[in-house]
Amino acid sequence: MTIVQALILAVVEGLTEFLPVSSTAHMKFTNPMIGVTSTPFSDMFEIVIQLAAILAVVVVYYKKFFDFSRFSFYIKLIIALIPALVFGVLLKKHIDAALGNLYFMAGVMIGGGILFLFVDKLFTAPRIDDEQQVSNRNAFVIGCFQVLSILLPGFSRSAATIIGGESQKLTRKAAAEFSFFLAVPTMLAASVKSFWDVHKEHPDVLGGGNATLLGLSCLVTFFVAIVVIRLFIGFLKKYGFKPWGYYRIVVGLLMLFLLWRGMI
Numbered sequence: 001m002t003i004v005q006a007l008i009l010a011v012v013e014g015l016t017e018f019l020p021v022s023s024t025a026h027m028k029f030t031n032p033m034i035g036v037t038s039t040p041f042s043d044m045f046e047i048v049i050q051l052a053a054i055l056a057v058v059v060v061y062y063k064k065f066f067d068f069s070r071f072s073f074y075i076k077l078i079i080a081l082i083p084a085l086v087f088g089v090l091l092k093k094h095i096d097a098a099l100g101n102l103y104f105m106a107g108v109m110i111g112g113g114i115l116f117l118f119v120d121k122l123f124t125a126p127r128i129d130d131e132q133q134v135s136n137r138n139a140f141v142i143g144c145f146q147v148l149s150i151l152l153p154g155f156s157r158s159a160a161t162i163i164g165g166e167s168q169k170l171t172r173k174a175a176a177e178f179s180f181f182l183a184v185p186t187m188l189a190a191s192v193k194s195f196w197d198v199h200k201e202h203p204d205v206l207g208g209g210n211a212t213l214l215g216l217s218c219l220v221t222f223f224v225a226i227v228v229i230r231l232f233i234g235f236l237k238k239y240g241f242k243p244w245g246y247y248r249i250v251v252g253l254l255m256l257f258l259l260w261r262g263m264i
Helices: 003-016 023-033 040-048 050-060 071-090 092-099 102-116 136-151 157-167 172-201 210-239 242-260
Strands: none
Touching (some): 023 040, 023 242, 050 172, 102 242
């Protein structure tokens, strides 16, 4: 992987991790378009740069993450994380197969896009506008929605958890913020596991300049993610999911066309 390829992927990750457009699908389709082939390092790279996105969330919401007087905040995140951990372990073979099927991900992008055209009409009269009002039960249900992004790579973890939040009567703002908070333990667990698995098989995976490449890419992802986090909630509150629905349909169809023509 060259430095240009790494920086392109870093920007893509930073732009898409917290948007309801699936960073996984964007990364999987960007790789062949810029000539990145699957190697132990590139596979780990895709997961580990999410750590930079995690840090962006922690920095933007540092007051909440480091307010240790609100212990219930951490309990809610742990409760919401449990379904993803359980299904991630039980369905690992399915997940790996789905991640390798670009046609499947393109179809999920389109299907999710169609859903997003109507999802704003499904949940009305929200009454929870702050994380402190989220109950343990609400957190668990949101965590169950997150499983959709595991079962259906290309659906978007962010979209699944925001929709899950809205189903529990959270406002768009509260649902988006809880989705950001939940991303921290979720992506931390995924990143640590990915790094450990690859490092076990390939102890020299960060040799030959790879560590520098990964570090620089994480820095780029971090700053891009901060911008996205700050802008996204305002956009979501004003416009809802419909614009992202159209975007997903267009991108999904473009993916299918490129696959059909053998261009990726």
